[in-house]
Structures are given as C-alpha cells and as structure tokens.
Amino acid sequence: MRIASRTCRSRRSGQILVIALLSMTLLVAVIFYVYNLGDQVNKRMALQDAADATAISGSAWMARSLNVVAMNNCAQSRVLANIPIQDAFPLATRMALDEVREWEQCLSAQLARGLPNRHGEGNMLRQGVESLRRRMADQRDILAPFDATLSQIQMETYTHWAVRGWGGNLPHGGFWRAAVELERFSRAEAESCGVLAQANAVRFGQPNGVEAGFMVPLIPEMPALRGRFTDFQGVLEGKEYVDGTHVEVQATGGPGGAIVDAVFPHRLGPWARLFRWRNYIREATGWTYVPPSAPTGPTGPVVRVRGGGGAVGGGGRRVGGSAAPRSSGGGGGGGGGGWVPTAWQTLGYTTYGPYAWAKSHIHDYAVDVRENGRIVREGHLPDTFFSPYVHSIADIKMGYMFGPKTPREIHYPIWKTAYPQARQLAERPDVRVTRTMFYLVEVASSVPPTAGNWLSPGTFRTNGERPIAIWFDGWVDPEGWRIPRVSNYVWNDKYLFEVTQDPEIGIYEKIDPATGEPIWQPVYMSAWYIFGGIDVGGEVEVSNPCNWDGDEDLPRPWVFDTTAGDYDPLIPHADEGFRRERFSFLGLVRRNNVAAVWPQQFSHAHPLGDMVALSQSIVFNQNSFDLWTQDWQTQLAPLTKWEQWHSRLSAEASDAARTRGQVRGEDVEFAVKFLESVPPDLVRRFRRN
DSSP states (O other): OHHHHHHHHHHHTTHHHHHHHHHHHHHHHHHHHHHHHHHHHHHHHHHHHHHHHHHHHHHHHHHHHHHHHHHHHHHHHHHHHHHHHHHHHHHHHHHHHHHHHHHHHHHHHHHHHOOOOSSSOHHHHHHHHHHHHHHHHHHHHHHHHHHHHHHTSOTHHHHOSSOTTOOSSSOOSHHHHHHHHHHHHHHHHHHHHHHHHHHHHHHHHGGGTOSEEEEESSSOOOSEEEOOGGGGHHHHTOOEEEESSSSOEEEOOSSOOOOTTOBTTTBOOHHHHTSOOEEEEEEEEEEEEEOSSSOEETTEEOEEEOSOSOSSOOTTOOSOOTTOOOOTTOOOOOTTOEEEEEEEEEEEEEEOOHHHHHHHHHHHHHSOEEETTEEEEOOSSTTSSHHHHHHHHHHHHHHHHHSOOOOEEEEEOOEEOOHHHHHHHHHOTTOOOOEEEEEEEEEEESSOTTSTTTTOTTSEEEOTTSOEEEEEESOOOGGGGOOOEEETTEEEEEEEEEESOBGGGTBOOOBOTTTOOBOOEEEEEEEEEEEEEEEOOEEEEEOOSOOOSOSTTSOOOEEEOOSSOOOOTTSSSSSSHHHHHHHEEEEEEEEOOOOSSOTTTSOOOOTTOSEEEEEEEEEEOSSOOSSSOOOOEEEEEOOOOHHHHHHHHHHTGGGGGGGTTSSOHHHHHHHHHHHHHSOHHHHHHHHHO
8 A cells, every 4th residue: 555655646746847847938938028028118119219309300400491591581681781871871970070060169159259148148048058069069079989980991891892993703892792601601501401401310310229210301402492682672671561450461661671572471571570670550549629729728728829929930940949838738739720639559560670770770879769749868969960861871872772873962061150151152153052050049938038037937948958950941141030139140039929828937827707718928938049050062972882783693582482382371280281391301210129038939020020110390480481580490290191201202212312321222112111011091090099
C-alpha cells in the first residue's frame, strides 16, 4: 500500500510547474503588451506634437512674411511722405524767419518811437507790444538755428530722385534709395517665403523624433504681386469714405490713408484699423431756432449796434475782433437767424495716412491749441506762417509726385515795416503790395475813455496783453480811414454799441419798470492800429524732387493679388474658397511603428507600416485682410476636407524637387499613399464622434 501511494504522487509531480510556466509566459506577454501599448501611445502623442509643430511653424513663417511685406509697404509710405515735407523745410523756414525778423524789428522800433497815452492806455499798450516783441524774438530764435542747420545740409541729396551733376545709378536721393531697397526686400520675401516656410516646418517638425515631416502645400505662395508707384497715391494723397453701415467705398479726396484695394469692411488698411487715424463724419440730429437778431442771452437780445461799428471797414481784413462783444449767458448766433444744430450722430469716418499725420504734427507743434475760443496749449511758432508754408510747399511737391511736373510757384514775402517807406513803395507802379498788416489792440469798456475810472478792474475787456495781427489785401493807407493818428504809426478808432448785459465789464441787466423790457446800455470801444508793414514780395518756383524721366524704376508696393480670387468676408469661417486655398496649411509627419519589446510578435496591421500624424493650421488677419496691415497671425485649426488635401498633395508631388532637399520625393509618395489608404468616410465619422 505504501509503495502504491508513493508511485501515485510521483505521477502528479511537475503539473504545478507547467501551469506556473504558462502563467508566467502569459504574464510576460501582458506586460510586454502594456509596455508596448504605452510606448505607442507616447509615440502617437509625440508624433501629433510634431505634426502640430510642423503645421504651425510653417504657417507662422508665412504669417511673418506677410507682416514683413506689410511693414515694408508702410515704411515705404512713410519714407515717401517725408520727401515733400523734408524738401519743403528749407524754403518754408527761410520765408518764416525773414518775416519774423522784420516783425520783431518793427515792434522794437515802435517801442523806441513811443506809444500814445492820451487816457492812461500807454502802459497797457507798451506791455502788450513788448510781449508780442518777445514772442517774435523767441520764435526767431527757434527758426534761426533750424535755418542754419538746414543751410549746412544738401537736402536734395536726400529728397531728389536725381541730383544735378551726379552720375551712377538712379535714384540719388537717400529717401528714394531707402524706398527702393524696401521694395527689393519685399520682393525677396515674397519670392522666398514658400521655400523658407517649408524649411521652417521641417526644422521644427523633425527634431521631435520623426523620420519625415513637411507641410502642404510643399511650396506655398504669397498671394501678392508687384503694384504700381501710383498705388501709394491713395495712402499719401487720396482718401476713401468709410460708411459704418453700408459696404461701399466712395472717393472724396483729402489727406490719404486709403490702401490701393480698400474695401469695406474687410480691407481698410493699417491707418484706419491699427493706428485708428480717423476723422469722424457726423450728422446733426437735433436743432434749435435762433431768431433773426443780434446774439442772444438767457432773456433775449443782448447786443445792438448804435453809431456804427468803427471807421475801419471790413474790406479785406482777415483776422481781428479780439474784444468783440459777447454775452454772459453763453449767447451766440446773430445775423439773420435760423436753425442751429444741438445734437449729432456719427455716420462714418475718413482715415488719413502718414503724410497728413506728419503735417498735423507740424501744425500741432507750431500753432496754439484752442478749445471754446481759449488757448489750452501754446504753440512754439504761433505768430509765424511756418506751418502754412510747410503745408503749401509740401502739397506742391506732392503734386509733382503723382501729377504733372509743370513748375509751380509760391509767394515769397518781403516786408517793409516803416510807414513812410511803405507809402512811397505803394505809389510806385512797378511795386505790387500783396498785404498790409497792422497790430490791433482793442478795449471794450462800460465807461467812456474820458471817465476817471476808465481801465479800472471789472469795467473793461481787452486783448492788450496779447495784441493780434490783422491783414488787409493789397495796400491800405490808414490815413484814409478818417480816424486820428495819435502817435507815430498808430491810429485810434472809437465807437460804441449797446448791450442789455455784459457782467464781464460791469454791465448787469436792468429792466424798464414801465415796459418790463431790458434797458440797453452802452459799451465804449477803443481800437489802436499799429502799422506793421507791407508785403512787396514776389513769386518763387518750388523745386521738384520727383525729377524722373520714366516710372519703371520707381519704388512700388507689393499688394494683395485678387486676380486669382478673393475671400468672401460674409463667410464666417476661413475654410472655404480663396482663404482655404491660400491660407490653410497641413503638417504631416511619420515615424516607424516598430514595438519597443518583442517586435516580431507585436506587429501592426497597417499596410504602410509607419505611424502618421497630421495637423492643420490657418493664417489670418482680423483687422484688415491686406498686405499693408501688419497683423497677420496663425493658429491650429480642425483638420477638414481630407479629399482636398489628398488631391493637392498629389498634384504638387513634383514640387518636392524645388524644396532644396528639405522634402524627399519618397516621403511625399508615402504621404499620398497614406491619404489614399484612409477612407474619407472613416475620417468624417471619426470627426463626428
């Protein structure tokens, strides 16, 4: 019995070992499977990252290339805008400096001759004239060193297309050369961006551990073409009307800002969209009626003329009236009456470009800034014509740039400030007096000049602390005004008008108890005219910096090419038509699909063998879809239209040879086979799920 039992146990020995070995084999297989599965998931994630990097880096290069061309177009515009303005500075500065020197000497001479003091006004007149003289001297001291600096610069070597006596290639002027080089930069960018975009895609895709990676299209093209020189005219000289509610563009002329293919609302250019250089167009929506009377206050008419408005007629007088009557209640209007606006609504806007921007900054530097008739910021050259001279001369030179080259002239002022000499010159038939100038000081007072309290505080209003200059067309002899000359070269006019109230000068409203109507009270006006001189200057020719014979070599912008198509701004997404064709990109990468452990047993069923990942990106400009607005961007987008990508890659397979070795032909063939191997229905079903 014992022997039999021992024999039975020996037969059963080793069965557990077999089960254990089988279990261990299965366990190792499961471990290998889990490891390989995790490895494949990691590879797939890394591969998708590589595809995203390929797509976004290639499209980012295209976006940067578009921004470079836009930057160069704007830079060319700024350079061209500088040409007429910089070329206008020497002549405008000399004209303004010659004037202000004569005016300062005239005022100094008048102070030396003396000023009238018949009723105690002498101190006020002296302080006012001295203040004006100091302002003239300060402005002279600004213009003189500027003129000296300009005289040491050969401005034409910067601003003229061709400089007399220079040989060599055109253009000669520095600004023109800069504009030409900027265009060459744009040309190089436009012609090379496709190859470089592919190189950038490969550069950032392949370091992610892939065997091959590239973008589609293989050689993307920038939708741009070389424009014409006159395409700068809208930016510099013309202007477009932008209606805020209608899709339309209407040319109105003006200070520029409209790109060559401006279309509302999707292509307005950087001046309107990015810089927001806009002048708004408004329409009155509220009106109030002003009755036909003099200016009105809270209780009715406040001013009426009695005894005339002075002996000095309006005639050709252009500036003056600094002490004109005004009501305390904010009254206005006057004349024949009528409806005046009280409320406004904005209809749209006009935009302006770098030329108008530069002129406006010159204007802001030179002249006083006023709000509600008051000076809130003093300019540096407010008593000169420096800013108008720069504007006028620059406009003539801008006309040379885009219009006929017929020489044009501008009046160069020559001032004679001594009154006797002015009378003698005015009588000569060979002398043409263009303007006669006077310095005007006015006083509006509630008491007459003969009263003992005349010019006492609270009884008068005056511009004596800041006399103004007034001009008459042609020669005007103050001796013909029939008003007394009260000092050398000084004439005094007196007249009065009536008001119902003017608290600023001590006149308060009084009511007639019998009629209940306001009582009219007199305001005594005194005006002193100090002779300032006559302008006997002549015309001078404005030089032409745009002195080319033909326009073939002129700088030109690179503009958006709409001949092959244009995207529809009404389509809410960028995956249709022209936008998809030119501004959508596909990144494609592949790597081997061999298992990390026991590859013989963990094989895959895909017929092509390798693992593939794809990613789609788009390039867009949310501000203005053009080659002027430097706001092109890129981002990843959902992968769409599988069949179109397959067709496009198949058609462009031969372009691999043009990528300068960045993309191999066999990699493109593999990608085409891969796109063929995946049924489009499966792709669409996968996207829906």
